[in-house]
Structures are given as C-alpha cells and as structure tokens.
Amino acid sequence: MSRQWTNAALPFARLLLVAVALGTLGPRVVGLGAFGLGTLGEEKPNTPEQCPYCRGNPELMAKAQIVSHGGFAFGKLDTHGVDGLLATSDIRWIETPHFEIGFALGSHKVEVEEKTKIRAELTELAAALPEVVPTVKVLDPWLRAHLYALRCEKLWKRMLAILQVSESDFPATPWTEGTQIIGMGQYLGQFGKFELLILPTQSSHSMYLLNQFGLTIKNTQRWNLIQRDTLSVTMHAQQGDLRKDDALHGHVVFNLGINLLDGYRHYSYDTPIWIREGLGHFLEREINPRNNSFDSSEGGIAELTRKWKWEPEVKKLVLKSPPRLAEVLGIKEYAELTLDDHFATWSMVSYLIATNPDGFAKFNRLLHDNVDSNGLPTGVGLLDLHREAFKECFGMSYPEFDAAWTTWVLAGHGGDPRKEEKEGGTPPGVPVGGGGG
Numbered sequence: 006m007s008r009q010w011t012n013a014a015l016p017f018a019r020l021l022l023v024a025v026a027l028g029t030l031g032p033r034v035v036g037l038g039a040f041g042l043g044t045l046g047e048e049k050p051n052t053p054e055q056c057p058y059c060r061g062n063p064e065l066m067a068k069a070q071i072v073s074h075g076g077f078a079f080g081k082l083d084t085h086g087v088d089g090l091l092a093t094s095d096i097r098w099i100e101t102p103h104f105e106i107g108f109a110l111g112s113h114k115v116e117v118e119e120k121t122k123i124r125a126e127l128t129e130l131a132a133a134l135p136e137v138v139p140t141v142k143v144l145d146p147w148l149r150a151h152l153y154a155l156r157c158e159k160l161w162k163r164m165l166a167i168l169q170v171s172e173s174d175f176p177a178t179p180w181t182e183g184t185q186i187i188g189m190g191q192y193l194g195q196f197g198k199f200e201l202l203i204l205p206t207q208s209s210h211s212m213y214l215l216n217q218f219g220l221t222i223k224n225t226q227r228w229n230l231i232q233r234d235t236l237s238v239t240m241h242a243q244q245g246d247l248r249k250d251d252a253l254h255g256h257v258v259f260n261l262g263i264n265l266l267d268g269y270r271h272y273s274y275d276t277p278i279w280i281r282e283g284l285g286h287f288l289e290r291e292i293n294p295r296n297n298s299f300d301s302s303e304g305g306i307a308e309l310t311r312k313w314k315w316e317p318e319v320k321k322l323v324l325k326s327p328p329r330l331a332e333v334l335g336i337k338e339y340a341e342l343t344l345d346d347h348f349a350t351w352s353m354v355s356y357l358i359a360t361n362p363d364g365f366a367k368f369n370r371l372l373h374d375n376v377d378s379n380g381l382p383t384g385v386g387l388l389d390l391h392r393e394a395f396k397e398c399f400g401m402s403y404p405e406f407d408a409a410w411t412t413w414v415l416a417g418h419g420g421d422p423r424k425e426e427k428e429g430g431t432p433p434g435v436p437v438g439g440g441g442g
C-alpha cells in the first residue's frame with residue numbers, strides 16, 4: 006500500500022495568498038539519525054506545573070479533556086527530544102483526546118474585532134478551568150495552547166458530523182509501532198493521534214523538518230509519519246498573516262481538516278485532490294472567509310489574491326468558462342491548482358454539502374474504502390470507483406452535476422457563511438515563499 010505524504014499547504018490570510026508547496030518526495034522518509042532526547046531540567050518553562058490554568062493537576066486536566074502537557078511521542082522523537090532540538094523555541098505541549106499539539110508562539114493581544122469570538126471560546130475553557138478569565142486582554146502562551154486544543158477538538162467534532170460517523174465506529178485496535186498497518190485505528194481510522202506543531206520562525210520550522218523528515222521546506226508542511234501512523238502538520242508564524250490569531254486558526258483548520266479527511270478509514274492511498282482541497286477551503290472559510298490557505302506549488306507563487314469574497318469569483322468563472330468536474334477531478338498534484346481551481350473546488354464541495362450532506366458523507370466513505378482482490382486498500386482504479394460512487398451517492402453523472410452546480414451558483418447560493426459582515430480593510434498582500442523538496 007502506498008502511504009505517501011502529502012504536500013504542503015500554504016497559507017494565507019486575509020485576502021491574499023500564496024503558496025507553496027512541494028513536490029513529490031518519495032513515500033519513505035529519511036531518518037535522521039540520532040540526536041539525543043534533550044535532558045530537561047525542572048526549570049524548563051514548559052513543565053506541566055507551570056501552566057497557570059490546569060497546573061498539571063490530573064483532576065483539572067481530566068475535566069478539561071487534556072490528556073497531557075508533555076512527555077508524549079512527537080515526530081520521530083518525543084516532546085523532550087523536540088525541546089532539545091528546538092532549544093530556542095518555548096514549546097507548550099498539549100495532548101487532547103485526538104490531537105498532539107506543540108504551540109511555540111508568544112502572547113497575543115486580543116484585537117477588538119476578535120474579542121467576541123475569543124471571549125466565547127475562553128468562556129468554554131473556563132467551565133473546566135476556573136483560572137481562565139474570559140475577558141482577559143492578553144492571551145499568554147499557555148492559554149493559547151489550551152485555546153488551540155479546544156479549537157482542534159471542535160474541528161474533530163465538525164468532521165465527525167460531516168462524515169456522519171461517531172467514535173464508536175472506530176474502536177481501539179492494537180498496533181505496534183513500526184509494523185505493517187492492517188485495518189483501521191481508533192482516530193478516524195489512523196492508529197496515531199493527529200499532530201500539530203506551530204513554530205514562531207521559519208528557521209525553527211526548517212530545522213525541525215530537516216531533522217525529522219529530511220525536508221528543506223519553508224512553508225507549512227503536512228506529512229505522514231509512517232512509523233507512528235500519524236498525520237502531522239508543521240507551520241510557522243512568519244507566513245502571511247499567521248501572526249494574527251484568526252488567520253492562524255483558519256490555517257490550522259485548513260490543514261488539519263485535510264489531514265483528518267486523509268486519515269479517514271486510514272490513510273493508505275491518496276484520494277483525488279479536488280475534494281480534499283475543496284473541503285479544506287470549506288472548513289477554513291467556516292471559521293472566517295477573510296483568511297484563506299492555498300495548497301500550491303513553488304512555481305505558483307505569483308498567484309496572489311486579495312479576494313476573500315469568493316462567491317462572485319465563482320459566478321464570474323461559471324459565466325466565463327464553467328469548470329467541469331471531470332476536469333477538476335483530473336488534478337493530480339496540489340502544484341497544479343490554479344486560483345480558479347481553488348474557487349471551483351471550494352464551491353463544488355460547498356454545493357454538495359449544502360444540497361446532499363448524506364450523499365457527501367457516503368461518497369467520502371466509499372472513496373476511502375477502495376480495496377484490491379485481496380481486500381487490501383489500493384488507489385488503483387480509484388477514478389472508476391469515483392465515477393460509480395458519485396452516481397450512487399448524488400444521483401448524477403458528471404455532466405449532470407456540472408449543470409446542477411452551475412445553476413446553483415448562478416442562483417446566488419454558496420455564499421460565504423459570514424456574508425453579512427462588512428468588508429474590512431485589505432491588508433497588503435504578502436507572498437509566501439516557496440518550499441521545494
């Protein structure tokens with residue numbers, strides 16, 4: 006079975022963006038030898054007891070659904086090893102029921118426009134952690150780590166709803182690290198929890214990716230950690246608007262959303278790009294349509310857009326030269342995605358979720374259930390399965406879908422969820438540097 010790793014994602018925020026990406030490295034990751042697990046003394050600022058909110062207290066942590074504040078396996082190391090590797094980054098570690106997160110950014114001053122959202126989130130946190138003050142003006146790194154833990158778990162619930170599955174559909178099954186994977190694990194199908202590492206600088210990001218995966222990548226990177234059967238994403242805040250909390254939140258959701266979909270029923274082969282990218286956009290734009298991430302290629306860097314209202318762009322596209330699903334389906338690499346493709350995949354996925362959520366859930370299940378004559382997962386013959394499953398789940402051939410979707414778009418559907426919001430200022434665009442591989 007082929008278990009490749011995916012490519013990069015790229016962010017960008019409020020209106021603009023660009024991306025990056027990467028090429029195709031082989032499925033096997035280069036091991037980088039040994040470097041010791043850092044020996045950390047108690048004075049380290051990220052020991053669990055230092056968290057002002059749960060203080061590493063098992064009872065409080067359990068109430069807040071926090072499994073751990075460090076000490077778990079991460080990347081090819083463990084959190085102590087990553088602390089040793091990135092000694093200049095103060096990483097707050099936090100493990101939730103479904104995610105392992107390293108958060109290394111500093112404090113964040115709550116901006117006027119994000120006050121309502123963040124207060125609501127902090128109020129949720131305060132239900133289990135009384136030390137959290139919802140009206141606080143500056144979020145310290147520990148609080149931000151707890152906030153991202155909350156956001157990741159919310160995304161988890163959102164994905165369960167979209168895929169129409171529940172935890173009990175994925176019972177815990179034993180698996181030993183390093184052995185061949187058979188069957189499905191308890192995390193939507195993966196045996197390992199989903200990893201997220203948010204770093205402050207490109208240099209720390211590059212150091213981590215080179216050391217752990219042998220990659221020289223400057224932008225956000227999703228990766229399949231075969232040894233631990235974990236899908237990870239690594240990003241840094243020196244990309245676009247990612248120093249802004251709202252943009253970072255969207256970027257996290259975009260990338261983790263795609264990883265969750267890839268891991269659904271186990272990541273054994275790649276499903277078509279269009280539905281993964283489209284769902285990533287859909288999820289990110291549910292958070293705030295002003296922030297948009299783009300999987301793209303290094304060569305695609307010229308594609309900058311300040312546009313965040315995508316509905317009129319899709320309409321224009323449909324009037325000018327309507328994209329056809331059969332063509333979009335032919336996109337084989339993230340690097341091939343054009344800006345119009347991003348608009349189209351977002352709108353097509355939005356249409357399917359809005360008009361036939363049951364069909365969308367079933368279609369994704371079928372797409373992730375392709376097996377060969379021995380019953381083993383395979384990407385072979387996936388396009389045939391895609392066509393048959395599409396007809397079965399949506400009751401439409403591709404041309405019939407094109408016609409129905411086009412009509413839906415021209416009728417004014419498919420707008421952004423926060424349509425009523427007034428368009429704010431448009432910050433200057435910042436191209437994101439490319440990766441490579």
Ligand SMILES: [Zn+2]
Pocket residue numbers: 056057058059060061074147151
């Ligand atoms: Zn804590």
